[in-house]
Amino acid sequence: MSYYKIENLEQYFKHYNKSIREPRKFWGKIAEENFTWYQQWDKVVEFNMAEADIKWFMGAKVNIVKNCIDRHLARRGNKTAIIFEPNDPKEQAQHITYAELHQRVCKMANVLRDQGVEKGDRVCIYLPMIPELAISVLACARIGAIHSVVFAGFSASAVATRVNDSDCKMVVTADGGYRGNKTIDLKGIIDEALQNCPSVKKVLVAKRTNTAVNMQEGRDQWLQPLLDEASDNNVAEIMDAEDPLFILYTSGSTGKPKGMLHTTAGYMVYIGYTFKNIFNHEENDVFWCTADIGWITGHSYIVYGPLLNGATTVLFEGIPSYPDFGRFWDVIDKHKVTQFYTAPTAIRALAKENTSWVDHHDLSSLRLIGSVGEPINEEAWHWYNDHVGKKKCPIVDTWWQTETGGVMISPIPFVTPTKPTYATLPLPGIQPVLMDETRTEIEGNQVVGSLCIKFPWPSIARTIWGDHQRYKDTYFSTFPGKYFTGDGALRDEVGYYRITGRVDDVVIVSGHNLGTAPIEDAINEHPAVAESAIVGFPHDIKGNALYGFIILKEYGESRDRDNLRNEINQHVSSHIGAIAKLDKIQFVSGLPKTRSGKIMRRILRKIAEGDFSNFGDTSTLLNPEIVEEIKNERVG
Numbered sequence: 323m324s325y326y327k328i329e330n331l332e333q334y335f336k337h338y339n340k341s342i343r344e345p346r347k348f349w350g351k352i353a354e355e356n357f358t359w360y361q362q363w364d365k366v367v368e369f370n371m372a373e374a375d376i377k378w379f380m381g382a383k384v385n386i387v388k389n390c391i392d393r394h395l396a397r398r399g400n401k402t403a404i405i406f407e408p409n410d411p412k413e414q415a416q417h418i419t420y421a422e423l424h425q426r427v428c429k430m431a432n433v434l435r436d437q438g439v440e441k442g443d444r445v446c447i448y449l450p451m452i453p454e455l456a457i458s459v460l461a462c463a464r465i466g467a468i469h470s471v472v473f474a475g476f477s478a479s480a481v482a483t484r485v486n487d488s489d490c491k492m493v494v495t496a497d498g499g500y501r502g503n504k505t506i507d508l509k510g511i512i513d514e515a516l517q518n519c520p521s522v523k524k525v526l527v528a529k530r531t532n533t534a535v536n537m538q539e540g541r542d543q544w545l546q547p548l549l550d551e552a553s554d555n556n557v558a559e560i561m562d563a564e565d566p567l568f569i570l571y572t573s574g575s576t577g578k579p580k581g582m583l584h585t586t587a588g589y590m591v592y593i594g595y596t597f598k599n600i601f602n603h604e605e606n607d608v609f610w611c612t613a614d615i616g617w618i619t620g621h622s623y624i625v626y627g628p629l630l631n632g633a634t635t636v637l638f639e640g641i642p643s644y645p646d647f648g649r650f651w652d653v654i655d656k657h658k659v660t661q662f663y664t665a666p667t668a669i670r671a672l673a674k675e676n677t678s679w680v681d682h683h684d685l686s687s688l689r690l691i692g693s694v695g696e697p698i699n700e701e702a703w704h705w706y707n708d709h710v711g712k713k714k715c716p717i718v719d720t721w722w723q724t725e726t727g728g729v730m731i732s733p734i735p736f737v738t739p740t741k742p743t744y745a746t747l748p749l750p751g752i753q754p755v756l757m758d759e760t761r762t763e764i765e766g767n768q769v770v771g772s773l774c775i776k777f778p779w780p781s782i783a784r785t786i787w788g789d790h791q792r793y794k795d796t797y798f799s800t801f802p803g804k805y806f807t808g809d810g811a812l813r814d815e816v817g818y819y820r821i822t823g824r825v826d827d828v829v830i831v832s833g834h835n836l837g838t839a840p841i842e843d844a845i846n847e848h849p850a851v852a853e854s855a856i857v858g859f860p861h862d863i864k865g866n867a868l869y870g871f872i873i874l875k876e877y878g879e880s881r882d883r884d885n886l887r888n889e890i891n892q893h894v895s896s897h898i899g900a901i902a903k904l905d906k907i908q909f910v911s912g913l914p915k916t917r918s919g920k921i922m923r924r925i926l927r928k929i930a931e932g933d934f935s936n937f938g939d940t941s942t943l944l945n946p947e948i949v950e951e952i953k954n955e956r957v958g
């Protein structure tokens with residue numbers, strides 16, 4: 323019996339139980355039957371949760387890129403591995419076959435080696451969503467260099483912090499990048515960043531926008547001529563199971579960014595396995611994840627997961643609103659996408675527009691649709707289900723984190739019955755528990771608590787680069803012996819999980835524990851509201867009171883503000899209870915968001931408190947200008 327694919331609910335429970343009772347047998351069998359190894363492991367897993375010391379497949383020798391590309395060549399050499407869909411729909415899409423990908427990755431790997439990159443060296447990749455990005459990632463992994471992809475929307479200072487934190491030796495970038503009708507001066511940003519980065523000796527520059535750039539003598543080189551010269555014969559590095567694969571900095575909604583370190587074999591096995599099951603992958607599918615490779619979602623489910631399964635993956639350079647709000651639906655139709663995976667923030671933005679944008683496209687190729695990144699509110703879930711999935715495609719609401727490497731809680735499509743706003747059940751191997759304030763595990767169903775995981779899974783991050791103590795403190799000390807996710811969750815009467823948001827987004831009002839996410843859900847259901855964010859602020863009598871920052875739809879903008887405030891509060895009262903009424907409501911034109919679409923609540927909390935002294939690191943904000951507006955119009 324194979325454990326690689328879950329076919330029905332009975333099998334899910336069978337596999338799940340096996341994975342808990344005999345994790346070593348379960349993962350050992352999956353690893354053995356579905357991947358190629360130079361040498362097998364001695365032990366499947368070894369761990370000490372108190373020390374945050376976790377090792378999978380110790381003793382094994384493997385190369386993840388051999389598994390992503392080389393082993394498919396005989397059977398799938400002419401199959402499309404990557405479909406590159408450019409920013410401008412008038413520019414032709416590219417279909418890169420497995421054979422061509424192999425050749426291009428081998429050349430890039432040889433260029434890196436020629437430029438002095440060795441196994442274990444860190445390479446910062448700061449590229450737009452073009453094929454060179456995926457190719458650079460794979461080339462690093464092929465020669466055992468540790469890639470650190472920095473999203474090509476980060477500022478120079480954010481890049482410098484990340485480059486210095488991990489002492490990168492090289493930066494791979496481009497002259498510029500396209501984003502809708504804008505051109506971003508990537509090389510200029512790198513030049514500025516590198517003024518403060520002594521470790522970087524070489525910069526390779528891909529050409530994308532043909533923007534004029536400065537090339538620093540002795541440091542900078544154009545990539546293409548080096549690739550043209552390079553041989554396409556490359557012997558992959560033989561890696562130990564626990565050799566580092568990549569560093570990825572978390573989006574940084576709190577504190578200094580953390581360089582999460584992922585290692586080779588466990589990540590490979592878990593990402594291959596989860597891609598197969600969560601997206602119900604079949605041979606002729608065209609899979610599209612709209613994330614950027616600069617985030618964990620792009621690492622795991624644009625590059626590694628699809629390629630490990632010999633799939634066809636779409637790499638989209640553009641944005642959902644360019645050249646118009648029909649772009650996503652146009653791409654689905656054009657490439658006959660079978661699985662579409664996006665974020666609630668994009669869904670809500672598109673749901674604000676006229677439905678004819680989506681209704682006028684042929685989306686009949688879709689078999690399932692997915693969501694990731696934040697809790698999906700009820701209204702967005704239904705819009706996604708009705709207009710995109712046409713009520714025929716299961717929605718996989720996938721909960722996971724940069725730290726977890728792969729999806730942890732999610733429906734298995736066509737297997738797990740879905741429920742709006744619920745991520746539903748843990749994947750095999752994942753043991754979630756809910757904890758109360760006294761650090762006791764909460765048993766039973768219909769309960770709420772802090773979400774922890776009590777047994778290691780193969781793709782858990784192994785450390786924070788250069789700071790194992792911080793790794794232990796952040797994830798393994800709040801609830802000793804367990805991995806603490808930082809999220810709160812609810813477990814319903816059948817054991818389904820609903821992630822309610824970060825635990826620090828819980829506000830205690832008059833002794834009642836209020837999650838801000840359900841209140842926001844209720845507010846967002848009001849017909850005049852486009853989006854909202856709720857934070858707590860200190861209150862003499864209640865301890866804390868609620869402050870709402872609300873974006874109105876056009877429809878609401880012409881209405882009397884005080885009437886709207888009353889209506890919104892009545893809505894909250896009737897949906898959650900009078901206790902959840904907002905003391906203050908400020909209508910805003912936008913919310914401060916990180917580039918991955920997460921609201922930076924820390925800033926809103928400070929504004930609500932009237933403390934404008936120190937907003938901390940705002941370098942990861944997409945729209946820093948909004949902070950000033952919100953500050954000036956604060957409701958005192």
Ligand code: 6R9
Binds near residue numbers: 618619695725
């Ligand atoms: C993959 C990714 C992780 C945080 C996580 C949680 C939130 C992600 C979610 C979700 C509810 C989902 N989150 N997916 N919350 N439902 N389906 O987004 O990684 O950028 O590290 O963010 O995102 O709060 O803790 P990352």
